[in-house]
Each structure stands twice: as structure tokens, then as C-alpha cells.
Amino acid sequence: MMKSIAYLLKAVGKGLAPLQNLVLISLAAWFTHILLRVMLLFRSNPYGFPFVSKPDWFIFHAVCIDFMWIANALVVFLILGGIALRIAGGSKGIGSNGAVGTKGKTVAKVTTVLYAVFHTVILLLTLLDNETQRFLGGHLTFGLVDTYKDTSSIIVFYDYVANDLSVPYLQFVVLALMLPLTYGIYKLLCRWYRPTEGFYIKKSVIAMLVFYIASYSYVYFIWTGSSRMDKLRPVVSLIYNDLFAAKRAPGLSEADLSAYKTAYQNLWQQVEGDSNWTFSDAKEGNALPLYRVPSTELVNSEKLAAQREMKPNFILVLMESQRGLNTGYMNPQIQPSPTPFMDSLAAHSHVWMRMHTSGVPTTGGVLSTHIGIPHHSRLQQATDLAHVTLPSFVSVLTENGYSTHYMSAADPAWDNLGVWMAKWYTAQHYNRNREDDSTFMDNAIEYVRDTLAKEGKPFLATLMTRSNHYPFNFAAGMTDEEKNRPLQERINVTMGYADRQLARFIRAVENEEWYKNTYVIIMADHGFPLGENGVSTMSGGGFSNISWIPFFIHGKGLDAVRDTTTAAQIDIAPTVLELAGLAVPNIFMGHNLLRGDSAGLSLGAYSGGYAAIGLNGYRLIAKFPAKQETHLFADDDLRQENELTGKLSEVESRLSGYLDTLLKISDYSLEHGL
Template sequence: MKNFIQKIAKFLEPSKNLVLISLAFWVTHILLRVMLLFRSNPYGFPFVSKPDWFIFHAVCIDFMWICNALVVFMVLGGIATKIASSKCVDSRSATPAIQKVAKVTTIAYTVFHSVILLFTLLDNEVMRFLGGHLSFGLMDTYKDTSSIAMFYDYVANDLSVPYLQFVVLVLMLPLTYGLYKLLYKHYRTPDGLRMKKSVIAMVIFYIASYLFVYFIWTGNARMAKLRPVVSLVYNDLFVTKKVAGLTEKELATYRTSYQNLWQRVEGDNLWKFSDAKEGHGLPLYRVPTAELQNSEKLAAQREMKPNFILVLMESHRGLNTGYMNPQIQPSPTPFLDSLAANSHVWMRMHTSGVPTTGGVLSTHLGIPHHSRLAQATDLAHVTLPSFVSVLTENGYSTHYMSAADPAWDNLGVWMAKWYTAEHYNREREDDSTFMDHAAEFVRDTLSKVGKPFLATLMTRSNHYPFNFAAGMTEEEKARPLQERINVTMNYADRQLARFIRAIQNEEWYKNTYVIIMADHGFPLGENGVSTMNGGGFSNISWIPFFIHGKGLDVTRDTTTAAQIDIAPTVLELAGYAVPNIFMGHNLLRDTETILNADSTSVKKERAGLSLGAYSGYSALGLDNYRVVSKTASNDEVYLFNDSDMRQEHDLAKKEAERTAKMHATLDTLIKISDYSLEHGL
């Protein structure tokens, strides 16, 4: 062991300065992380509601990338030293050459870290201001000079500490230099024993950090929020840029294909796609005709000024919802079943994105989740309207209430764009206390503001690993996941019942549409999949969805539908037809009446379309079939009949021609969707 330590010390001696520089910059990065996570954003709200859930990961992530950079520079310096030594004729001439290489390496390493530190500060401020990381896409969005003036105004009006950014900018490099000098003085010992021990401690801490971040306490949303600048640059240069953008010719072809398909599914001519300037050339941009805007139906809905309560049930699977899967007995969702029995129910509803960020954003935007990017963080700077922003602009009081921390996965940034206010309290994370507060707020405050309102509720208790429900016994927690989810879904169902019963006798409730749905499902071994990143099968995509309220038929609708349909459907109920970029369809649109041979009239069944992107996979439901595919790949393609909700019979080989055609359509729609999300309005 002693010889091993001596060998390490001998190897590190020429790189001693690099090690000390690394430690000094690491301490400065820790200080920047503290200033980011424990401060409010410029608008006076906490940047994250649980900084203690982030800071240890941030410290470990920064330590790992700094150590990785240290190793790279040490290797490069070693190679340069070897080359310099080989060109010298004797050891005396080699010494100055080696010293020169060491000096150049030290200067380059210091400059590298100084630049990264400056961009880290800028990235932190961009996160506080816009909610997204500094990226090439963001810089392209805000490349004009007016952005500089905007940034100065934001700094001056920062509700945390005005102008603190400039103070940090001036002091952080001198502070780092001071830390380096202190470390250099501390480690200046003849035997180098302190350095030996510290390096061993660094190796141990690196291993511990890796295990902590990637195995012990993981979290993709947190990791996306804490990505260091070096990772952002690498991602922009070598990952994101690998996917070629659409050429003008491709865009024109895809636009025509998409718009023709949309009109075919819509079934009428009440919307027109527009290439007008305000549409910015987006293939999704469509405008209502005068006939639609002036329709008596929309006017009557606007006059009614209905309220909306949208409840997003965490991880509620169609496979475990009683009214959707009668085979499961007893039903885990008796209240949901009873409410659905008096509502307009869509039996073939699919999520348009996973995880929660995907489902929630798809529901609001009417566009599937991005197929490659972490949309909530990577595209936070893009202007994307939602159905909520339309309601807010038209006088609605809109409130987003979540039992889970919306700052965790950056959803809070998006909700702040659209809603009048957000509600989250760390002490109300259980669905029981959350629903109690929501009922009280809606009943005693929101219903009395003198405006129609939208209250969106996001539950939490039915979340993987399905042991969050209050009062679960040890026996219940020990059950397999496939059984445990029934316990947590039942618990969430009971809390939903308490919420509805607390408000259903209020006078305003008669003028309220209650919309119940899930954000997504969860794979529990079906189709050979047991992780969220394992495919787009019905175990993750098939979800409950129904609307209960005045004037709606009580029916079980088998129209193929998806979360992208929510936005246009809610606006129809509110009586608004506005230009939009929704890919979905109004699920309550009028259908054509046709005559049978015996002269009896029936309404033609609505055409439907479902579309979603699911962590590397995508899926399309159309013309009574559903294709599931690994995104932009022919390696994995499955085809199912739309009525095969368990997706037990793959028809891809039997229906090869249909599979190829639907797969091509899916590829087109996903490319159009991604393009539209990246460009916004």
C-alpha cells in the first residue's frame, strides 16, 4: 500500500498545480450552486422548493466533471512532456522544456476553468430568468442586441438581490485565485504527504459521488436541471446536432402531408392552415373561419362562462382502472368508475408524452412531447401558447395546484407562463392534505373572485415505486409492484372522491366541467417492459379520460384520442376559437349525419388520431390501428389493432404494407412536432 501511494505521489507531483486549481474552482462552483438553489428567482419565488434535494447532487456532479477535466489535461500534459523530452539531447536540456510544458498546461487549464466558470454564472442566471439552460438554441433565439438591454433590466429588477450577478462576476475569479493560494500554502510540505492523502480522498469521493448520483438517489429531472456547462456544450455539439434539421423542401413536403391528414381526421372545413406572417411559417399554424368564430354554439358557451376543474392523476393506468378494465376485481378505482358512469368517457385515450413533464406539457400545448430533448428544461425559452394562456387572456382566473414540487422537473417555469398563480406546499405532498387544501381554495376563494376559473390539480400519491400513499401497511408495501399500484391508485381514488364531494353541492358546480385524466401510465412487465424508457406500449400510454358536466352526453366513446386533443376540446367548451398550433382535434366537434338505406339517420363516427413520444419511442393511432416504434428507426416496429388495448397480438409481419405506411406517417408527424416545439411562435 505504501509503495502504491508513493507511485501515485510521484505521478501527481508534476500535476500538483492542476489538482489545487481543480479544488479551488470546485469550491467556487459550490458557492455558485448555493447562490442558485437557495435564492429566489428574479420574480421573488424560490428557484427550487427543496434545495436540500438538489445541493448534494450538484456538489457531486461538479466534482465529477472537474475530475474528468483534470484527468484529460493531465494526460495531454503527459503526452506533451513525453514529446518535449524526446526532442532533447540530454537531461539538462530536457528540464527547461518539461517545465515550459507544465507551465503552458497549467495556464491552459486555468483559462479553461475560468471560461467555464463565467459561462456557469451566465447559465445560472438564464435558469433563474427563463427556466432553461444556456444553449445554442437559446442564444439563437435571443441573439439581437435588444436582449442585452432586457438582461440589464432584469438584473436591476431582480427581486432576490439586484445587481448581485455583477458583484459575483467581479469577485469570483479573484476568490478562486485566493482559494488556490491558500491550498498551495497548505499543501507545501517536503514529503507531500498531505497531497497523497487528499488525492486518495478525491478518488474515494469520486466513486462515492458516482454511486450516489447514478444509483443511490437518481432523478432524471434533477439531473437535467443541474447539468453543468461542459455537459451542455457537449450535448449541443455532439448529441443534439447529430439530428439534422429539416430542409425547406422537407418541411414543405411534411407540412402538406400533415395538414392533409389533420383535415381528413377533422372532417370539416371550419379551420384553415395559414402561412401568414404571424404563423412564422409553422406547419401547425391554423386559424378559425368566420363561420366557426360566429357560430351560435361557441357564442352560447362563451355566454355560459363555464368553470373548469382539470385533475391529472399521477400514473393512473387504463389497465388498472375499473371501468376501463372490468377484469380487475375488485376495482381499485370505485369512485372514478362511478363518476365515469355519468360522464362522456373516451375509452381509447393515450398519453402524448412521458414522464409527468411529457404528459402535462402535451395536455397544455396540444403537441406531443419532444422525441429527443428534455423539453421542460431544454425548450423553456421557446414561446409556446397553451389552452390555459388563451383562457387567462380571456378573463379566466387560472390556478395550477400540485402535490409534487413543480420546480423539481422545471414544470413551474412553464406554468408561470400560462397560469394566474401556482400552488405548492412541501407539507401538502400527500394527496389527502393536498385535496383538502384544493377543495377549500376552490370553494372558498377561487369561486368567489367574480371570474370564471380553471383549477388544474396534479396528484402525487400513486407514483413509482407505489408506496407513497399515507397509511400503507408494511404488508402492502411488501407486495409486488403489480399489486402495490392497486393500493396506491385506490388511495388516490378515495382522495379524489373527498375533493369532489366537498364541492359538488356548491351552486357554481352546476356550471363547471370536471375533467379527469392521468398524466401517463406505467409499464409493469407487460410487453416485456418494466421501465419508463422501455417503449410506447399501452401499459404506459393507455389512460383514463372523461369529462363530466352540463350538456355532455353520457357515453363511452371509442374514438381514438390523445392528450394533444385536450387543448382544443377545452377551448371548445369555453367557447373560444383562436389561431393556434395544436396538433390535436376537438373531441366534441359535430359529426356528419348520414342516412341509412331504410331512411333512418345516424351520426357518422368521429375519426380519431393519437400521437405521442415516449423516451426514445413514439406511437400513432389511426384508422383503427396503432403503430409503436423506436423513434426514427426501423429496428423495432409493432402494429396492433386499436381494440387490442393490451397489445398482445403484434400484426407487423402479417400487415407489413400497412405497418410501413403507418410508420412513415408516424415519422412525418414526429418530425413536424419536434420542429414546431423547437421554433415556437
Template sequence: MLFRNNPYGFPFVSKPDWYIFHAVCIDFLWICNALIVFALISLISTKASFKSFISKFYVAFHSVVLLFTLLDNEVQRFLGSHLTLGLTNTYKDVSSIAMFYDYVANDLSVPYLQFFVLVLILPLTYFVFKLFMRKRTYANANAPVTKTIIAMAIFYVASYLFINFIWTGNGRMKKLRPFVSNVYNELFNASQNASLSDEDAEKYGKAYQALWQKIEGDSLWEFVKASPESKIPFYRIPTEQLRQNETLKAKRAEQPNFIFVFMESHRGLNTGYMNPQIQPSPTPFLDSLAAHSRTWTRMHASSVPTTGGVLSTLIGIPHHSRLAQATELTHVTLPSFASIMTDSGYVTHYFSAADPAWDNLGVWMSKWYNGVHYDRNREDDSTFFDHAAIYVNDTLAKTGKPFLATFATRSNHYPFNFAAGMSDEDKQKPLTERINITMRYADRQLARFIRTFEDKDWYKNTYLIVIADHGFPLGENGVSTMNGGAYSNATWIPFLIHGKGIDAFSDTTTAAQIDVAPTILELAGIAAPNIFMGHNLLRGYGEGLSLGTYTGYADIGYKGKRLIAKYPITGEIQGLFDEGDTHQKNNLAENKSDEAIKLENLNLLDTLIKISDYSLEHGL
């Protein structure tokens, strides 16, 4: 699987050499665990017939698992998700079997290879087993077994240390997760995290719809069922009044282009125009751009890390609070602002400096964009932006159609030593200093990138949008890990829009990444049915609402307060802050006078996340 292309002609992973050692170690660990279980069972009885039965059962067990592992690998190649009971339920219709055959026939890797491997994998495995058995010496049976057990024990410990401590990787571990682990998790863990019943979903959905209308402040959208079977409560359609809106018509006629940039790990705390206290500013170009743009100074990431932030921004819904959305929900139909623009005639391309296969983002982007670009030789922001600028100028700008070009940078990534030409002295500095160096480097590359367009005619009809995928905790609030909560060090991020008709303005409306999707479609003049949970930030009124889910935490910004709580809700509050307290110095969680606000926001947070999770699981 790792060394093949996906069915669409692109490498399944761009760096198989970064995966293969983990794959070997992970498989070795679970196979050893299974071996120990079967060995202990065989000790129950001294009868040779019982031991023979256990041995045969062990062989049958691995034969079945081997076949399902192949199917799991192929499902990953096609859908980007593991073979699970939930996925099987989704594609339980008999017609899906015919579809799978069509996919295999049109596989741009090696068509029909799956069928040959499926037929041959067990006899070939048996042949290899017999080959090894022939070469084994039985003259001194005890010695070889002892040496084998010692070697296995050593490699077991080494494998465990390697994947858990020496070279970890959350996305990689999920992609390589064994089939047996998927089944175990669904059978024994999924029941502990039961989703909403349809009745509760309808109740929560109506509460959400009322809140959305209240915050949006108008009745230009109607909530309806996408289909008779649809369960998602977010689906809304524009009214005739909105579709005929003269302002939107004018924007559609202009057919503006969009340059949309995700800046890796850009913290509001280290962005000059958001935090003037930090001198000299690590982001001089972004600061100068902000002076001529509309900025939102209370923008928060709706999830972390990159996978959560990027997906939340594109689909307008916070990341799932429990599931690994990028890998476990790829079978669910979740449109994004990019897919809506693609369907509306835009040419859409996604460029990533980091391998999108690393955390399974490539699967999602291939659903939404006309093209996905990545090259392991262009992972530095400098070479990445150089290539991207050429492609935009020489290809996208000459299609005769409006385009959306989305870029995800990499150089400002933990441990903040990826900037090209960074000296050994700078690499030895504390993280709190290194991030300023790499943010300044990324800022320079962004400046070079934008300046290649400034004199182009097409750029005069282009919106430039810059946002961060997330921030990064560096000890503020006593937190220095990405799973340490939802403090502003990890969630407070820059967001600006620059272009024709956008007045320079510093907006203090409470906002989150889920608001970006409806805002971009407004700029494009597109009023299309959607499932966005967020709000159009260009509406110009209201205090707004922000929402986010993180590892074990969730937060909400509403009515001038930001609440951070353990999630699922236990009543444990990590923090309650005034929205203006962007550095979050004054925690109001223990303030009795704010008890009513805390309780209201806690209940609202629980309602919104429950309905959000439910909608992500069901989709359209």
C-alpha cells in the same frame, strides 16, 4: 442558484437539500475528468516551460467556465433552460441585453446580485486558492499528494455510484448538467440529430394540414402563417363562420369554470370502468363518475413520464422525440390551452402535489397560469386536495370571473408506497398489488375533493375533467421500465368530462392527450388561433388519430390500428395492434396481410413526428 428564489419571488427549487449533494458530485466528476485530460497533456513534454503553460491554460479554462457557469445558472433562474448555443442564437439581438438588465433590476430575489458575483467570483476564487496554498505543508510533498489522489479517487467512485445508481433523478440531472456538457452536446451530438430543412418542413407541413382537415372533417379552420417569419405549420385561425357559431356564442356567454385533474400514473389497466376484469375495482369513485360522464375508452398518453404527458396535454403537440423539452425549449413560445384561456379572461391557477421545479414544469406553468401552487408539506393527495379545495372555494370561486384550476396529484407514484397511512405489510407487497392500493387511496382523495364542491352554486356551471398523466409498465408485454416502449400499460389512460350538457357516453374514438386542448376550448366557447396538432373530440364523427413520442419509440393510432415503432424510424416495429385490443394481447406485426397498413402508418408516423419536432423547436 439552488438556495435562491427565482426572479419572480418563488424558490428556484423547493428542496435544495435534495439537489446539493448531486450538484457537488456532478461538478466533482467533470472537474476531475478535465484535470486528467490536462495532466495527460502535460506529460507530452518534460520541459518546465510547457508544463507551466499547461497549468496557466488550465487556470484560464476554469476561469472562463466559471463565468459561463454563473451565466448558465442565471439563465436557468430566468428562463428555466440552460445557456446553449441555440438559446444564444434566439436572443442574439442587441435589445436582449437591455432586457436582461431590466430583468436583473426587477429580480425579486436580490436585484443586481448577479453583477456583483460576476465581478467578484474570480478574485474570490483566487483568494481561496492562495489561502489553501499557504496552509499546505511542503516538508513532505509526496505524502500529502498521494493521500489527496487516493481521497479523490474514492470520492470519484462514490460520486459516480451516488448519481447513477444510489439516488438517480433524470430531471435533477438535467437541471444540474454542467455548462461544459451543454456545449459538448451541442457541438458533437446535435449535428447527429439535425432538424428538418425549411423546404422539407413546408412539404411535411402541407401533408399534415391535409390529414388534419381530413380527420377533423370540416373547413372551419384555416392554416396560415402566424407572422412573415413564422415557420410552424400548425398555426390555424378560426373562420368567420366558426367565430359566429351560435353554439360557441352561447358557451362563451355561460362562462363555465373548469376543474382539470391530472391523476398520477393512473393506468387504464387498473381503472375499473376501463378494465372490468380487475376486481374489486381500485377506482370506485372514478367508475361512478364515469357512469354519468362522457368517457374516451381509447385515450392514450402522448408521452411519458409526467413532464411529457402534462406538456403534451397542455400544448396539443406530442413531446419532442429527442430533446428534453421541459429544459431545452423554454425559450420557445408555445401557447397552451391554459394561456389561451388566461388571455380570454379566465383566472387560471396550477396546483401541484409534486415539486414542479423538479422537472422544470414550474417554468412552463408560470408562463401560462396566473398562479402556481406547491408546498412540500402538502405532497400527499389528502393534504394537497384539502388545501386546494379551500383555495378554490374561498378564492377562485369568488373572483367574479370564470376560472381554470388544474391539479396534478402525487400519491400514486412509483414505487407505489406514498399513500398516507399505508401499512408496512402493504408496502412489502409486489408492485402489481401496491399500485391497486395507491390508486384506491388517490381515488378516495379525489372523491373527497369533488364532494366539497357538489353543493356549491358555482359548481353547477363547472366542467370536471379527469385524465392521467401516463400509465406505468408492470411487466405486461415483457416490459417493466418507462423507457421500454409505448405499450398500453404505459400509455392507455382514463379520460372523462363531466358537467352540464355532457351526456353519459362511452366513446371509442381513437384519442390522445394532444386532443384535450382543442376539446377544452370548445367547451369554453373559445375559437382562438392556436397550434394544436390534436382534434376536438366533441365533434362527434370520425375515427380519430392518436400520436405519441417516448424514449426511443413513437406510436400512432389510425384507421383502427395502433403501431409502435422505434424512433427515429429504423423499420423496427415493436407492435401492431387492433385499436380494440386495448390490452394488446395479439401483436399483428408479423402478419403479412397487414404489411400495407404497417408501412402506411410507419410513413405517416415519421412525417408527423418530424413536423412536430420542427414546430416545437421553432414555436411562434
């Protein structure tokens, strides 16, 4: 291969102009890609909201990412061209003195034309991918094409373009001018770029190599961000992932789907413990394994009717990285408690002591909380499945007259959560000047108290905090001494800060009249591993350091209880709807935690390919789907200090089978939606 490249460069230096043009084509295409990125990142989406709230945090990464993949493509075509030239060597190719023959020039021209066609196709697909992200929130993938392959989608797309609140029909203008612009830039570069005996070629190679190294260092070491990288994935990466990446697992056969569906539904009914729900396909012929409908008796029950009559408000607070291991009432061994206010509020609330996150990182925890289904075991759900229709408990509240608002101290556009919230909530609120929990809570207090509470309708206010985030030095006012503490100690400082801001919010509204008719739900999106069980990274497993989280509900009619039912974030959606008095057909995998049955099930899929299930007194953690690594603990061993792996093979085998069934059904349901 290196000989082919050296052979090629030697020929280029001797005047093989068509292959010199590969560099110019690359630069022209790169310039156009930069313009497309600017038009994506600095514009609003079709609905009038910014595509990203911090375009300046994205654009430099986009420029570097595009340069790197274009440079990689250039190298591939140079290698192929070099190989072709070697094959075409001799008197008609390249002579021993490096002179270029007729056949060599023909090979070079063909290589150049193919390279130009390649970039033409990629530019067109990039524009389509950009518009797909703007309209649907996710990338252009084979899965999306399969979902919207009906010709009626083309008509709908035209209607969207016509009503684009950014600039109507701009997409068609860009489509018409994009390729001529690239060609014009290429011609300008040809006039400016006049290589002589390889001198300019060598300078170009050196300059591109230096910029490539700088780009790689910037993107992967200096300022990293997996969510941003996922949002900025170029089309070539999307195509490669769809065609070759291991995460493309084969779909379930009809027989397998039927078997998994039956096993899941039987287990769900067993855990639920009553006959108030019946599984049924929404439409004849549809395979919807999770779809269930309430009985008439449940819908018309006095209990639910009384809750509907109340029209209670909801305040859901999602605490960033709030570990059960560092929450005072959950782990009294931590002294002094980092969370004194949460401890005091929990003392007067219904507390679930064995609550686990159903997804990691934040996108996993937040989405599984809303839709009642664990995070996808392989895909980046927030981006890869943004086109799928998945209802949430919020959408049910919105459809039933609630004013629903998502308020976040962190940018919801960063990891594509904003796309999902726009599907379900009446409105979402974020301001980059209010990213500290103190200023964020100030605004939340004002908006909830002075706006939502005065609209004359019940409301849901979801608050997502930020200050307690890795590397746990975001809290305002931290001293240098506190910032220099080990992570295991520093998290107590930031959790304490977040706890104080939560206290400020509650104390500012608790004396309002409407608060008496409000359920306050406090929970975390996920925990964080800090060396326990030998794990110190988010992708290192599903141990309790990352999965065990606080969760309690405070409000009218709820007694102070320390509930030891095994639970997970997938249970929150049906539980909230129970408090709202709403029983509707749904695809939630979780259970209503207020139903009075002690049986429970926890289920989660975590980054790094781990998954976990808690059932019948045990919790199994496994590397999924191969399960080459498993860990078994007693369910009440919340700090997971006594591993039982290898001691209870029958329990491990049974839980492993359930885990496989549940995740295959949940993955299938996430990919197909409702």
C-alpha cells in the same frame, strides 16, 4: 496513456510544482462552483418565487456533480501534460533519474496556464447558465443563443437584472468578484499545501479518488433522480451535448419542411372532417406548419356564443400514473375495481375509452396536454426548450378573463414544470408539507371553494396528484403487508387511495352553486409498465401499459357516452376551448373531441426513443426515428394481446410514414415556437 500518467506523477514527485498546482486550481474552482450553486438553488427567481422548492434535495447532488466533472477535467489535463512531458523528455525535459529540466518546466507551466484559462471560461459560462435558468427556466444552449442572438436581447437582459426580485444587480457583483475569489482561494491553498517528495500528491490523489467514488455512488445509485440531474447539468456537459450528442438531429431543409407541412395539414383536415379551420403562416415569411385560424362562421356560431355566455368553470385533475389497465370502468377484468369512485363518475360522463398519453414521463404528458403537441422525440423538452414561446389552452383562458391556478402535490420545480406553468397560469400552488394526496386535496378543496369560487370570474383549477407514483408505496396509511406486495398488486392499493382522495374533493364541492356551471375533467399524466409486453421500465416502449389512460369530462350538456374515438392528450387543449366557447388561432396538433366526428388520431413520443400513432383502426409503436423495432396492433385491442406486426405490411408502411411526418413537424414546431 497510463505510462504518460505514471511518468507525470514521477515528475511531479520530483518537484514539478506547476503541475502540482493543477490540483489546487481544481479545488479552488470547485469551491467557487459550490458558491454559485448555493446562490442559484437557495435564491428566488427574478419574479420572486423559489428557484427550487427543495434546495436541500439538490445541493448535495450539485456538489458531487461538480466535483466529478472537475476531477474528469483534471485527469484530461494531467494526461495531456504527461504526454507533452514525454515528448519533451531528455536532457531538457525529464532525465532518467526523474530530474526536471528547463523544457519540462515550461511544458508544465503552459499546461497549468491552459488549465486555469479553461476553468475561468467555465466559471463565466456557469454564471451565465445559472442566470439563464433563473430567467428562462432552461439551460444555456446553442439553440437558446440562436433564439436570442439579436442584440436587443442584451438590453432586455439588463432590464431583467435591474428588476430582479431576488437581489437586483447581484449578477454583476458576482461577475466582478468570482474570479478574484477563486484566485484568492487558490493562493490560500498554495500556502497551506506544501508537498514534499510526492507525499502530499499521493494523499491528495487517494482522497480525491475516494470522494469521487462516493459522489458517483450517491448520485447514480443511492439517491437518483433524472429530472434533478437534468436541472443540475454542468456547463461542460451542455457544451458536449450540443456539439457531439446524437440527439442533435439536422434541421429540416426548406423543401423538406414544405413537404412535411403539406402532408401534415392534409392529414389534419382529413381527420377533422370539416372546413372550419384554415392553415396560414402567422406572419409573411414565417414557417409555422401548425398555425391555423378559425373561420368567421365558427367564431360567430351560436354554439360557441352560448358557451361563452355560460362562462363555465373548469376543474382538471391529472392523476399520477393512472393506468387504463387498472381503472375499473376501462378494464372490468380487474376485480374488485381499484377505482370505484372514478367508475361511478364516469358512468355519468362523456368517456373516451381509447385515450392515449402524448408524452412520457410526467413532463411529457402534462406539457402535451397543455400545448396540444406531443412531447419532443429527442430533447428533454421541459428544460431544453423552456425558452421557446408555446401557448397553451390555459394561456388562452387566462387572456380571456379566467383565473387559472395550477395546484400540485409534487414539486413542479423538480422537473422544471414550474417554469412552464408560470408562463400560462395566474398562479401555481405547492407546499412540501402537502405532498400526500389527502392533505393536498384538503387544501385544494378549501382554496377552490372559499377563494376561486368567490372571485367573481370563471376559473380553471388544475390539480396534479402524487400518491400513485412508483414504487407505489407513497399512499398514507399503507400497511407493511401492502408495501411488501408485488408492484402489480401494490399499484391497486395506491390507485385506490388516490381514487378516495378524488372522491373527497368532488363530494366536498359538488353541492356548491357554482359547481353546476363547472366541467370536471379527469385524466392521467401517463400509465406505467409492469411487465406487460415484456416491458417493466418507463423507457421500454409505448405499449398500452404506459400510454392507455383514463379521460372523461363531466358537466352541463354532456351526455353519458362511451366514446371509442381514437384520441390523445394533444386533443385536450382544443376540446377544453370548445367548452369555453373560444375559437382562436393556435398551433394545436390535436382535434376537438366534441365535434361529433368519429375519426380520430392519437400521437405520442415517449422516453427511451419510442413513438406511437393510432389511425384508421390500427396503432403502430416504433423505435423512433430508425424504426428498427415496430409493433402493430388493432386499435380496439387495448390490452395489446394480439400483435399484428409483419402481417399487414401496407398498414405498417403507411402508419410509419405518417408517424415520421408528424413527429418531424411537431419537433420542428416545438423548437421554433410561435
